Amino acid sequence: MSETAFQKCTNPACGATFGIDEVLTGCTKCRSLLDISYDWNRLPVPRSLAFFEHRWMTKGMNASGALDFSGVWRFRELMPFFRSEADIVTIGEGRTLLQTADLLAKQIGMKQGNLALQYEGLNPSGSFKDNGMTAAFTHARMVGATKVACASTGNTSASLAMYASLTGFKGLVFIGSGKISIGKLSQALDYGGLTLQIQGDFDDCLRRIRQIAADPKNGIYLMNSVNPFRLEGQKSIMLRVLEARGWEAPDWIVVPGGNLGNCSAFGKAFMEMKELGLIKRIPRLAIINASGANTLNELVSCRGVKWNGGNFDQKTIGGLYAAMDESGYKPHTIASAIEISRPVNLPKALRALDVMNGVVREVTDEEILEARAKVARWGFGCEPASAATVAGLQKLMAEQIISPSESVVCILTGHELKDPNATVKYHTGIDMKAAQDLAPREVPHGTLSNPPIQVADDLDAILKAINA
Numbered sequence: 001m002s003e004t005a006f007q008k009c010t011n012p013a014c015g016a017t018f019g020i021d022e023v024l025t026g027c028t029k030c031r032s033l034l035d036i037s038y039d040w041n042r043l044p045v046p047r048s049l050a051f052f053e054h055r056w057m058t059k060g061m062n063a064s065g066a067l068d069f070s071g072v073w074r075f076r077e078l079m080p081f082f083r084s085e086a087d088i089v090t091i092g093e094g095r096t097l098l099q100t101a102d103l104l105a106k107q108i109g110m111k112q113g114n115l116a117l118q119y120e121g122l123n124p125s126g127s128f129k130d131n132g133m134t135a136a137f138t139h140a141r142m143v144g145a146t147k148v149a150c151a152s153t154g155n156t157s158a159s160l161a162m163y164a165s166l167t168g169f170k171g172l173v174f175i176g177s178g179k180i181s182i183g184k185l186s187q188a189l190d191y192g193g194l195t196l197q198i199q200g201d202f203d204d205c206l207r208r209i210r211q212i213a214a215d216p217k218n219g220i221y222l223m224n225s226v227n228p229f230r231l232e233g234q235k236s237i238m239l240r241v242l243e244a245r246g247w248e249a250p251d252w253i254v255v256p257g258g259n260l261g262n263c264s265a266f267g268k269a270f271m272e273m274k275e276l277g278l279i280k281r282i283p284r285l286a287i288i289n290a291s292g293a294n295t296l297n298e299l300v301s302c303r304g305v306k307w308n309g310g311n312f313d314q315k316t317i318g319g320l321y322a323a324m325d326e327s328g329y330k331p332h333t334i335a336s337a338i339e340i341s342r343p344v345n346l347p348k349a350l351r352a353l354d355v356m357n358g359v360v361r362e363v364t365d366e367e368i369l370e371a372r373a374k375v376a377r378w379g380f381g382c383e384p385a386s387a388a389t390v391a392g393l394q395k396l397m398a399e400q401i402i403s404p405s406e407s408v409v410c411i412l413t414g415h416e417l418k419d420p421n422a423t424v425k426y427h428t429g430i431d432m433k434a435a436q437d438l439a440p441r442e443v444p445h446g447t448l449s450n451p452p453i454q455v456a457d458d459l460d461a462i463l464k465a466i467n468a
């Protein structure tokens with residue numbers, strides 16, 4: 001009997017399928033991204049979303065109590081790729097809050113009751129990344145992996161290192177030079193991640209780690225958002241938004257766009273819920289880029305790139321990337337979590353925009369910092385990338401694309417304390433700056449001191465550092 005869950009190429013012209021136990025970073029036939037797909041007819045799918053009601057009010061922390069407690073796994077029937085509940089790795093992620101933000105709504109001219117903030121900074125490692133990491137670690141455990149790695153602008157590494165410390169896996173974290181906020185870096189070091197600071201930016205780190213993970217000899221399980229299992233867990237963010245709203249979709253979901261995993265997961269969640277008859281109406285999606293890392297906005301809003309049934313305009317995308325290479329373009333924004341110029345999930349994001357009738361906008365660093373301060377003053381705080389949502393909402397209201405009487409949910413992706421430097425600088429003008437070069441200044445004294453390792457952007461040097 002074939003399995004009820006499998007991996008499937010997202011390119012409709014290919015459609016190749018792969019077993020759920022295969023460790024892949026893309027379709028082996030056409031190199032497109034992979035989805036996790038399900039044979040829903042053979043699975044116990046709830047008849048309505050109300051099935052999940054009050055599961056979170058779990059009474060005990062026995063095995064299934066822990067799953068009901070998790071804001072990801074209490075929706076496990078909608079992400080059934082695991083073979084047994086014993087596979088699941090969980091630390092109570094996803095117990096997050098949808099807060100109606102009337103004071104903030106008033107500041108930006110929204111009608112009272114219509115603006116809500118989804119605080120994903122309340123996750124155990126302080127960002128939405130835990131929603132995905134719990135799922136990817138579950139898959140890693142299913143396939144017997146023990147060495148996991150990611151390239152990161154910060155939050156992915158914090159989350160990976162946390163779950164690695166929980167499971168006893170070896171966690172490798174690749175960060176760019178001076179491109180990580182101190183709050184996030186401190187978590188990777190503290191949870192025992194082997195942290196390699198590569199001389200390059202995020203895109204360079206990702207290229208290297210994909211290269212290393214592609215060679216089975218290295219035995220490394222890749223945790224970046226090309227990993228389709230992460231997106232399965234991130235679908236739960238939309239389920240929690242619906243749950244908090246009595247299973248009614250809002251008019252709009254607004255999310256920051258970096259590597260475009262989160263928006264892609266949202267699109268997949270609604271695509272599946274629609275297919276399963278669990279939801280009637282799909283909200284619209286607004287993905288917000290920073291102006292200093294605006295690839296998606298440039299492609300979609302300026303150059304008209306669309307999903308087009310999977311037959312999207314690769315020539316235009318390739319042209320933009322070639323021009324970026326030629327001019328030596330590097331992304332640059334205060335919102336370091338979205339400082340990415342070659343978003344790996346671009347095709348899936350185009351599909352999400354199609355499914356959710358979405359729009360893309362970009363906002364400047366100044367707009368982001370102002371919006372971040374407003375969220376803190378009239379909400380309770382988020383890191384700069386998260387506030388791109390509120391800045392984007394203001395822009396879409398000014399353009400009369402979103403009206404004050406529509407219901408809007410902004411996803412606040414990370415906690416305010418992730419990047420205290422940005423906050424202090426906003427209020428005092430003092431730039432405490434994340435350390436650019438993290439070579440330890442003196443021999444660290446603690447019995448568990450775990451300083452980052454400096455490495456050139458060179459394959460042999462990196463492998464040597466990993467295997468030392």
Ligand SMILES: *Cc1c(COP(=O)(O)O)cnc(C)c1O
Pocket residue numbers: 127128129155156225256257258259260261262263337338383385386413414415
């Ligand atoms: C990772 C991250 C993002 C970007 O999410 P993508 O899925 O990469 O688009 C936005 N905000 C925060 C705080 C993040 O950590």
Ligand SMILES: [Zn+2]
Pocket residue numbers: 009010011014015016027028029030031032
């Ligand atoms: Zn394919």
